[in-house]
Amino acid sequence: MSWLPLIIAALLSITVLVGYVMVMVGIRRQDKALSLRPHPGGASASLARRVTGCYVRDGVSWT
Template identity: 55%
Template sequence: MSSIPLIVALVLTAVVVVGYTLVLIGMRQEDRCMSLRTAAPTRSAVLARRVTGCHVRG
């Protein structure tokens, strides 16, 4: 009897658990960023956005 299938199953299980955990952490961080109150843009941020086309946080 070979132990290779058991080792493969354990490795795949570990990969799935780690991936699931990373997805949950990423979702929580994204939710936290979306729930933060956004401040009114400053004049310098508005000017920088017009010049570069990028959003700049003050």
């Protein structure tokens, strides 16, 4: 049995899990601030906005 597919699946799973956790941390950071500023507070908040499609235009948040 080849170990290569198992290793690839494990790496892909870890990558998806890390991405999910980063988005969740970004959402929590934005939620803790109780407002959406025009510029995100960090890399995780920026990633969360990009993944969820939420952005701020002219001081008004759009989802």
